[in-house]
Amino acid sequence: MTDQLSPVDRAKYAAAVCAADMVESGMRLGLGTGSTAAWMVRRLGHRVQEEGLRITGVPTSSRTAELARQVGIDVVSLDEARWLDMTIDGADEFDPELALIKGGGGALLQEKIVATASDQMVVITDAAKEVQHLGAFPLPVEVIPFGWQASKALIEEILGTLDVMGTTASLRMEGDRPFITDEGNHILDLGLGRIGNARQLSLVLNQVPGVVENGLFIDICDIVLIGHADGRVERR
Numbered sequence: 001m002t003d004q005l006s007p008v009d010r011a012k013y014a015a016a017v018c019a020a021d022m023v024e025s026g027m028r029l030g031l032g033t034g035s036t037a038a039w040m041v042r043r044l045g046h047r048v049q050e051e052g053l054r055i056t057g058v059p060t061s062s063r064t065a066e067l068a069r070q071v072g073i074d075v076v077s078l079d080e081a082r083w084l085d086m087t088i089d090g091a092d093e094f095d096p097e098l099a100l101i102k103g104g105g106g107a108l109l110q111e112k113i114v115a116t117a118s119d120q121m122v123v124i125t126d127a128a129k130e131v132q133h134l135g136a137f138p139l140p141v142e143v144i145p146f147g148w149q150a151s152k153a154l155i156e157e158i159l160g161t162l163d164v165m166g167t168t169a170s171l172r173m174e175g176d177r178p179f180i181t182d183e184g185n186h187i188l189d190l191g192l193g194r195i196g197n198a199r200q201l202s203l204v205l206n207q208v209p210g211v212v213e214n215g216l217f218i219d220i221c222d223i224v225l226i227g228h229a230d231g232r233v234e235r236r
């Protein structure tokens, strides 16, 4: 089946299957968002159907919730589950300390809430997402629609004083309209080039009025599974 996939998708698939196979019956799981996480959800659905695996899933987006239900996973809200054994999710970048940039799919807010309500966060990726310094991938920041241009201007001003290379923020679009998150917010993508101090940046961004959350995940991820097109999976 994987023969028809591109090398990148084969790598994502390998990591996703490896993570899904770590799951044990009875677990409460956070289900990530994105193409890699979708492979993982499909694999879990297969295990539910074929092996009678019993799990409860808390999805991190409406897209993932729909897929999880389709493949037969029992879906509940985070408030119903209260605490999770493990969250499995993709990422856009990870560094040697396992700090992440997430939110390329626009689901960073629910992803961060779910991951931090979990005993363990397992990230599944292909090798291209491994970096020495975060920041080549634009950093997503979720802002409320009210006054988003004022939030953007303040962010750009503050970025000029921090240890980052770029200072531009662009409103994420979907066709000719602003992208809307599951929480009804907008996303600003920050072109930073290289982030010198991710912890400081994350704290400062979340102080800006109108900012709901940013896509830096620091001290949240425990394990990264890096898939390769030949089916090998490395663990960090």
Ligand code: 5RP
Residues within 6 Å of the ligand: 032, 033, 034, 035, 036, 037, 089, 090, 091, 092, 101, 102, 103, 104, 105, 106, 107, 108, 111
């Ligand atoms: C969604 C995310 C995704 O996990 C991230 O964008 C990776 O996506 P993909 O697995 O499709 O490469 O953070 O908000």
